[in-house]
Amino acid sequence: MEATATQYPTVSDDPQVQAFYEMCREKGTDHNMAKIFALRDPPGLRTNKTFLANRGDPFDGDDAKAKRCVAAARAGGVNPTGKTYLGGLAKYEGDPKAWIDGKGDVERV
Incomplete structure (x- = not known):
């Protein structure tokens, strides 16, 4: 420094x-x-737990969209179980790269 x-x-x-x-x-x-x-x-705001907290339903209750995105993730080689979908990261609906399980995934995208 x-x-x-x-x-x-x-x-x-x-x-x-x-x-x-x-x-x-x-x-x-x-x-x-x-x-x-x-x-x-503050360091506590950098944890995955706080980053992912209170995100709500990424599909706004649209079950059909959720199923399409899950299917697209699996087709793209991503297991969405335990992950959160961040549509803002997606280049298209269901983009497998938009499924994250922590801040590191966001930084990689």
Whole structure:
């Protein structure tokens, strides 16, 4: 990490975020907590459980669409059991790549 003029590591290219980080450090906050505060990125929000929580029904109650998407997943070599369908990732309805079981799958797509 680069050091800024005030001896603190650079945690963001955004000057406001960096300034907030440095203010936290000057008030005695340790590096990790100051970084969490400045970036507004607490570690608990990065878990798969929190990422997948409260997603609701991806098919809005449309059983026919759900069956089509499940069939397309299986035809594409993806077992949708235990996975969540994120239509926003799909290039077309039923795209097997839209079935995820965690954030890592989203990052790969």
